[in-house]
Amino acid sequence: xxxxKVAVLAATAALVFGACNxxxxxxxxxxxxxxxxxxxxxxASDPIVNGVKLAIKEANAAGxxxxxxxxxxxxxxxxxxxxxxxxxxxxxxxxxVNDSAIGALIGPLNSSVAKAEIPITNKAGLLQCSxxxxxxxxxxxxxxxxxxxxxxxxxINYVRVVTTDDKQGPAAAQFAISVLKKTKAYVIDDTETFxxxxxxxxxxxxxxxxxxxxARDGAPKxxxxxxxxxxxxxxxxxxxxxxxxxxxxxxxxxxxQMAQVGMADIPYIGPDGIQDGTxxxxxxxxxxxxxxxxxxxxxxxxxxxxxxxxxxxxxYVKEYNVNPTGYSATGYxxxxxxxxxxxxxxxxxxxxxxxxxxxxxxxxxxSHTYKTILGDIHFDExxxxxxLIVSFYKAPDPLKGDWVFDSQVDFAKK
Amino acid sequence: xxAPSAALTARPTPVRISRNVRMGILAMLxxxxxxxxxxxxxxxxxLTLGAIYALIALGYTMVYGIIELINFAHGDxxxxxxxxxxxLTTNVLGIHGSIxxxxxxxxxxxxxxAVTMTATSIxxxxxxxxxxxxxxxxxxxxxxxxxxxxxxxxQNVALxxxxxxxxxxxxxxxxxxxxxxxxxxxxxxxxxxxxxxIVLMFALNLFVGxxxxxxxxxxxxxxxxxxxxxxVDLNQTIAVTFLIGSALAGAAGVIQGIxxxxxxxxxxxxxxxxxxxxxxxxxxxxxxGAALGGFIIGFLEVAAASKGYGRWSEAIVFSVLIAVLxxxxxxxxxxxxGERA
Numbered sequence: 001x002x003x004x005k006v007a008v009l010a011a012t013a014a015l016v017f018g019a020c021n022x023x024x025x026x027x028x029x030x031x032x033x034x035x036x037x038x039x040x041x042x043x044a045s046d047p048i049v050n051g052v053k054l055a056i057k058e059a060n061a062a063g064x065x066x067x068x069x070x071x072x073x074x075x076x077x078x079x080x081x082x083x084x085x086x087x088x089x090x091x092x093x094x095x096x097v098n099d100s101a102i103g104a105l106i107g108p109l110n111s112s113v114a115k116a117e118i119p120i121t122n123k124a125g126l127l128q129c130s131x132x133x134x135x136x137x138x139x140x141x142x143x144x145x146x147x148x149x150x151x152x153x154x155x156i157n158y159v160r161v162v163t164t165d166d167k168q169g170p171a172a173a174q175f176a177i178s179v180l181k182k183t184k185a186y187v188i189d190d191t192e193t194f195x196x197x198x199x200x201x202x203x204x205x206x207x208x209x210x211x212x213x214x215a216r217d218g219a220p221k222x223x224x225x226x227x228x229x230x231x232x233x234x235x236x237x238x239x240x241x242x243x244x245x246x247x248x249x250x251x252x253x254x255x256x257q258m259a260q261v262g263m264a265d266i267p268y269i270g271p272d273g274i275q276d277g278t279x280x281x282x283x284x285x286x287x288x289x290x291x292x293x294x295x296x297x298x299x300x301x302x303x304x305x306x307x308x309x310x311x312x313x314x315x316y317v318k319e320y321n322v323n324p325t326g327y328s329a330t331g332y333x334x335x336x337x338x339x340x341x342x343x344x345x346x347x348x349x350x351x352x353x354x355x356x357x358x359x360x361x362x363x364x365x366x367s368h369t370y371k372t373i374l375g376d377i378h379f380d381e382x383x384x385x386x387x388l389i390v391s392f393y394k395a396p397d398p399l400k401g402d403w404v405f406d407s408q409v410d411f412a413k414k
Numbered sequence: 415x416x417a418p419s420a421a422l423t424a425r426p427t428p429v430r431i432s433r434n435v436r437m438g439i440l441a442m443l444x445x446x447x448x449x450x451x452x453x454x455x456x457x458x459x460x461l462t463l464g465a466i467y468a469l470i471a472l473g474y475t476m477v478y479g480i481i482e483l484i485n486f487a488h489g490d491x492x493x494x495x496x497x498x499x500x501x502l503t504t505n506v507l508g509i510h511g512s513i514x515x516x517x518x519x520x521x522x523x524x525x526x527x528a529v530t531m532t533a534t535s536i537x538x539x540x541x542x543x544x545x546x547x548x549x550x551x552x553x554x555x556x557x558x559x560x561x562x563x564x565x566x567x568x569q570n571v572a573l574x575x576x577x578x579x580x581x582x583x584x585x586x587x588x589x590x591x592x593x594x595x596x597x598x599x600x601x602x603x604x605x606x607x608x609x610x611x612i613v614l615m616f617a618l619n620l621f622v623g624x625x626x627x628x629x630x631x632x633x634x635x636x637x638x639x640x641x642x643x644x645x646v647d648l649n650q651t652i653a654v655t656f657l658i659g660s661a662l663a664g665a666a667g668v669i670q671g672i673x674x675x676x677x678x679x680x681x682x683x684x685x686x687x688x689x690x691x692x693x694x695x696x697x698x699x700x701x702x703g704a705a706l707g708g709f710i711i712g713f714l715e716v717a718a719a720s721k722g723y724g725r726w727s728e729a730i731v732f733s734v735l736i737a738v739l740x741x742x743x744x745x746x747x748x749x750x751x752g753e754r755a
Contacts, residue, residue, distance in 0.1 A: 038578070039577060039578035039579060081573065081578070082573060082577065082578030083578055191725065215722060216722075217719070217722070217724040217725070218724060218725040219724055219725075220728075222680075222681075222683070222684040223684075224670070224674055224676075224678075224681050224684065224685070225459075225463055225673075225674060227459045227462075227463075228456060228459045228460070228463070228715065228716040228719035228720055228724075229719045229720075229724050231455050231456055231459055231720065232456065232719060232720040232721070232722070235453075235455075247579075248578075248579065252580065253580060253674070253676055256674075256675055256676070257674065259589075259590075260589045260590075260601070262599075282577070282579065282581070283577065283578075283579025283580065283581075287582065288579075288580050288582060288676065290582065290675075
């Protein structure tokens with residue numbers, strides 16, 4: 001009698017446990033996001049958050065993660081007083097690495113923030129996938145990346161699905177010469193790491209492709225009046241203007257003042273830093289430049305025309321009722337990389353710490369190829385994507401809505 | 415015997431006029447030199463930029479002349495002025511672009527300038543009353559730190575109300591309308607700004623030189639105790655100084671918005687810094703000096719930018735400032751109002 005009682009108890013316990021398991025859908029694992037969610041950066045971050053959430057939601061619904069359910073949690077904000085902030089990013093990484101339930105992290109948006117974050121996630125061995133960082137120094141040893149991942153220089157933890165500024169800058173030069181057919185460039189940058197770096201890359205390639213840089217200037221983001229610089233540049237007769245920087249460091253204001261000094265007809269090209277949302281959103285390049293935005297082009301360091309685009313757009317619109325913009329597709333792709341790594345890693349089992357390590361180890365392995373919506377990609381030994389494509393977008397005409405895809409340059413085929 | 419007496423009678427020539435004429439000639443030579451160096455188009459840019467700096471610099475120099483305070487919040491009053499004008503035109507008057515009808519344009523400009531200048535002068539007087547007057551007899555560092563604090567408060571208020579990104583301001587005067595003038599194609603908005611700045615400066619000059627309150631200001635600058643004994647109301651005089659200085663900063667804010675079409679929460683810092691430099695360059699406490707200092711800095715910046723040294727423009731401006739202060743510690747034009755260092 002006694003024995004059977006115990007058996008019943010055990011059976012009940014097993015039943016209850018099983019039921020519990022069934023209702024929660026197995027074990028859960030957290031995927032964290034870190035992006036600037038305030039001020040002008042918010043317009044660039046929201047599409048990424050949407051992309052990641054969509055990918056995770058679809059994967060959970062489809063099952064196939066070997067009994068695991070993923071949650072997007074926590075969504076960390078690396079902005080301070082309305083602008084992205086490296087120290088806030090570093091603080092967020094401390095939070096993330098100390099939460100053992102977090103299996104991987106997606107973000108950040110800005111290279112300067114990544115530079116402060118990678119040392120922390122690298123030490124802890126937490127996989128980080130960025131949908132938007134383009135600074136070459138974050139990954140490539142010849143640009144000083146070993147200083148950033150000095151705790152585990154060979155056990156990398158940081159990958160990105162966008163290509164780098166040493167591709168983005170030159171791509172703009174090739175676009176100016178072969179698509180726009182322009183040969184005389186005026187180049188101005190915001191004197192910051194990203195802006196000056198990418199402008200330098202543009203200048204080098206523009207010269208190599210047979211163009212002439214008629215003038216080269218730099219003006220810090222505190223500048224409000226660019227008319228003197230632009231008047232001087234106009235006198236040199238450029239037929240294209242390249243700006244190295246972001247909207248917050250003068251991108252839109254320069255374009256606006258170009259119109260004022262009579263340079264509205266000269267095409268204007270900027271990097272991904274000026275592709276930050278629609279005409280109607282306050283604080284974006286298109287909004288600040290206003291009527292002068294016509295004839296402006298911006299690049300994204302990622303593929304713009306991919307086979308799954310139509311399908312992705314449909315699903316995205318169905319979920320959010322807005323069009324996917326900026327880096328929403330790369331956010332989705334980052335989530336796909338993480339999902340695949342999780343799927344493979346959970347078969348090895350182990351506790352949270354072991355799981356985190358197997359996710360990292362699987363994801364960064366150069367021999368693994370990922371089927372993402374951007375196409376099939378793999379990462380090299382530094383964590384850079386094999387897809388070396390930069391795409392170009394044109395300001396909408398008439399001035400309404402978002403940037404319109406124009407063309408793309410593929411460096412892998414060169 | 416006749417000769418020396420003639421020399422004696424000839425001596426007290428009206429020094430004031432000859433000094434003004436001298437300055438006028440110097441200013442003309444300066445403009446002509448730059449006209450040759452950077453071309454007519456850039457001279458127009460420099461005069462516009464200089465006019466904005468000069469209007470802000472006047473507020474710094476007047477306050478310093480009267481109470482020896484470097485009012486660091488002054489640049490942010492200028493920034494608030496730009497936002498008041500932005501809010502007034504877009505949200506209250508519902509205007510989002512240029513106005514081509516001259517009568518409507520004039521009326522709008524009068525309303526915008528009047529309201530903005532009134533608002534910033536109230537702000538300036540309130541800052542003086544709440545933050546500086548209680549500290550008037552405190553050690554000099556206390557009001558200085560307070561001024562920096564007020565500057566941060568104003569910046570954060572603007573950040574909170576208008577957000578961190580640049581905010582579009584309607585360019586009321588169509589920036590595409592140009593006038594061919596002395597070999598340059600100058601936008602009407604540039605001409606308007608320059609003329610308005612000169613008119614405001616002359617009005618200030620008349621006010622300080624010809625009115626009772628102006629005389630009270632000058633006497634307070636020379637010796638507050640003695641002027642108080644002579645019946646000058648010290649608090650009123652100081653409040654009027656803040657009122658005028660802040661009104662001019664507000665005008666500069668409106669001008670900046672109309673000219674460049676945007677306002678941002680932190681641009682008071684840069685504008686304030688350059689204007690403060692202009693005031694020191696001209697001789698702080700000296701209104702004519704501050705105005706000319708503003709134009710000099712405008713010219714230096716534009717010259718640097720037009721010659722391809724844009725990256726160095728701030729270094730050039732401050733090198734000139736240091737060089738001037740080494741040889742003329744009281745600034746280029748000395749201290750006209752204040753007698754104290």
